[in-house]
Amino acid sequence: MTSRERFIIALQGRTPDRVPIFDHLFSRKLMQEILGYTTELYDGKVQVELASKLGIDCLWTPINGFCGIEETPHRQNEIYKDEWGVTYRKNGWPIIAQIDTPIKDRGDWEKYVMPEVDTPHRLTILQNANAANKDELAISLGILGPFTMLSWYLMDFSTLAISMYTDPELVHEMNGAVVDWLLKAVQLAVQKSHVDCVQISDDWGSTDSLLISPDDFRTFFIPYLKRLVQGIKALGVPVIMHNDGHIWDILDDVVDCGINAIHPLERAAGMDLKTVKERYRGKVVPMGNVNNKVTMASSNPEDVRNEVIECIRVAAGGGGYIIATDHSFHDLIPTVNIMTLIQTVHEYGQYK
Numbered sequence: 001m002t003s004r005e006r007f008i009i010a011l012q013g014r015t016p017d018r019v020p021i022f023d024h025l026f027s028r029k030l031m032q033e034i035l036g037y038t039t040e041l042y043d044g045k046v047q048v049e050l051a052s053k054l055g056i057d058c059l060w061t062p063i064n065g066f067c068g069i070e071e072t073p074h075r076q077n078e079i080y081k082d083e084w085g086v087t088y089r090k091n092g093w094p095i096i097a098q099i100d101t102p103i104k105d106r107g108d109w110e111k112y113v114m115p116e117v118d119t120p121h122r123l124t125i126l127q128n129a130n131a132a133n134k135d136e137l138a139i140s141l142g143i144l145g146p147f148t149m150l151s152w153y154l155m156d157f158s159t160l161a162i163s164m165y166t167d168p169e170l171v172h173e174m175n176g177a178v179v180d181w182l183l184k185a186v187q188l189a190v191q192k193s194h195v196d197c198v199q200i201s202d203d204w205g206s207t208d209s210l211l212i213s214p215d216d217f218r219t220f221f222i223p224y225l226k227r228l229v230q231g232i233k234a235l236g237v238p239v240i241m242h243n244d245g246h247i248w249d250i251l252d253d254v255v256d257c258g259i260n261a262i263h264p265l266e267r268a269a270g271m272d273l274k275t276v277k278e279r280y281r282g283k284v285v286p287m288g289n290v291n292n293k294v295t296m297a298s299s300n301p302e303d304v305r306n307e308v309i310e311c312i313r314v315a316a317g318g319g320g321y322i323i324a325t326d327h328s329f330h331d332l333i334p335t336v337n338i339m340t341l342i343q344t345v346h347e348y349g350q351y352k
Helices: 003-011 028-035 044-054 106-111 124-132 146-154 157-166 168-192 214-220 222-234 248-256 273-279 301-315 335-348
Strands: 058-062 079-081 087-089 098-100 138-144 197-201 239-242 261-263
Touching: 003 138, 028 044, 028 335, 044 058, 044 124, 044 335, 058 124, 106 168, 124 138, 138 146, 138 168, 146 157, 146 168, 146 222, 157 168, 168 214, 168 222, 197 222, 214 222, 214 248, 222 239, 222 248, 248 261, 273 301, 301 335
Parallel strands: 058 138, 138 197, 197 239, 239 261
Antiparallel strands: 079 087, 087 098
16 A cells, blocks of 8 residues: 555544645754755655655645745845745744734725736645655645744734724635635646645644634634635645644634544643544544653653653554654754654554
């Protein structure tokens, strides 16, 4: 069974030959140790090579223009703007946090022009990954969701929070425009390249609670998330939602939007894998739950082994589980722990 077949079968809630492995490969240290070199930009071809050598079944490949991922290299601490008018200070890899946003009020929005969807660079990472994908990995196209686009990208969180009460129609207008743009981008990707699934990244929670009230999510964001999910699925592509944090209070609503899988079930935020598996069996596939802040970053690979075995024990039965950390492989994780995760899945994740 190929990695693509294994991943898609599990994403459909069925039983493949073993539990598939997914993760965001956000570590240049890991790249150096496995491949012997690093890249300045997030490169689709190199990410495929890294995933193949590690034994990852599905590769995350964002659309170009995603959330601070650079199109051209910048010097450390250099300040620059992207095509969305978002301002960054180069301080990370591959995702860089913004320091200023283009929309402060309705006047800014009325003058704002969304980037063109169909540009020569929009699908560079995706197309380079597909061209290099000789081992038939599953390819997950990465896009942002409407809440993150407004709270972290076009606006900042404070501006959004105020606008929901001073100019709620502005928030609805922006959400509608964002979803229109995202659906066009996904349609472009499906038409011009290969996409096995789409991952919507839209973080709604801290480790303790939602970032805004459940009612505000239901008023301002759930309808737009549902339209985005249903629009993607109408293209024949399943949908994964990446949603960090403690999201229990709104999880029923998220599942009801029609997503196929929920990621990453952040352990530190109290997202219990066993509960998710039991509550949503037959509705949504759980992905993740291996603690990447404590367990994966520990000095004891045996801790990783035990947590991976626990995840498999509580969620793999009957299929419909994809193992991953509860965010990404990052530079603070020892490579031996990453290899331990993968080896343990091969040892204990087989379906008889």
